[in-house]
Amino acid sequence: MNIRLQSVLHQRGIAPESLADVCEVDPKTVGRWLGGRVPHPRHRRRVAHHLRVEEGFLWPPAVAESAAPTNVELVATFHNRAEVPREIWLSLLGNATEQIDVLVFSGTFLAQSNPRVAHTLTERARQGVRVRLCFGDPSGRAVLERGLEEGLGRDTLAAKIRASLTYYRSLPSVERCEVRLHDTTLYNSLFRYDDTMLVNPHIWGQPASANPVFQLKRVNDGGWFDNYAESFDAIWADAQPWIPD
Template sequence: MADANGTSRQLAYRVGVSAKQVERWLSNADLTPHARNRADACRALGVNEEMLWSKAVQGRVKTGNDKELVRSYPYRSACPSPVWTELIERASEELFFAGYTNYFFWTQVPHFADTIRRKSEDGCRVRFLLGNPEGEVTRQREQIEDVALSVSTRIRITLEHLDRLGPLERVETRFSAPLDAINHVSLSVFQFDSEALVTPHLARLVGHDSPLLHLRRQSDGGMFDRFAEHAEELWDRAERPIT
């Protein structure tokens, strides 16, 4: 806190807790804040979590099949917005947005269009795999969701944003093939170099109400590779939009 020129009251304000709660963290080394508060405090102070709460980090070390699972969220909307922004910013080689609409990026990630343009110009490959707004699976999904902002509308909004970017050498867009659409609409894979955010869509729920997994690649054939291969297979059979 001294290095950051801050007080306990200022830190409490940035984390969203009481100053008394921060004082308890300072006075009791065995007290471990909730994960969200830990992450917010570390971000505010510019340090990593292991420096402040090493026991919590050690307790998360995984050695089995789940070692690539960084964190899970019961809802996609529960994942803090900075997580998406930081993953996009850190990526230098591969950004693969294989959500069915990819609509929320344009509304929830600050300066998303400018970032995509900059990443492309810096040599990063950027891909958008979308559902076909005219497809039968899209129509069926609209009936299931029954929301005002329909699936096809969300896809077209993404296409409009991409069109405004103009022709960029390393930005590619495709529609999933008709036979793959049902597999695409039921699972979104967002890849950022060796990390990914994956959302399996549940029944009638829209994307932000479905669970989300944050994965980081550790070895061949792990969870990251399984989901990445799924998205690549859809991409290889996908169709380019008619312009």
């Protein structure tokens, strides 16, 4: 526990939720800081400035420097996406309690391996999970270029996306579920389930299914996990809501 941070917040009469607003993070993130997690340097500076104390008082150098190296976030690697056991996908999906984020072009395999994926996502949302699915815009330039790079022709990838979206027709009407379309060059497909993330890098000219996957577990602020999560948020912000036909 970070007793010093707790004490200063109490002395200043500042609620954790207020500090979260100042730092532009989720209140649960502040809760993790109070629990002992060391924030990213930019957040440490902002907290110290807002609370009018020295950063070194809240996080002594020995504590800040002992923050776990980012490579400990790497839990597992898979030679290609097909090597990720189906049980892992199902377990992560079914056990998420806070957040599910998916960033893909078509993500066809998600529905093909689990035809009830939309039903499961609806159940998770009704349990309070925030669900954000971001697919490639079938009419966008990024999808066209990716299809040509993979040798699929001009329309194949767009058709795969439209077919994949049919599984999710019911989701936009479900509270806490959102589906958007992006027109962004993807360097990775991302699958986030709370503090676990599967990252599927894109190798030029190869389908995502033939590319490696590595599994990350969030350890502290500013690591690999957060960098990928921030890239999702940036793409999500520019994506357009999907309205089923």
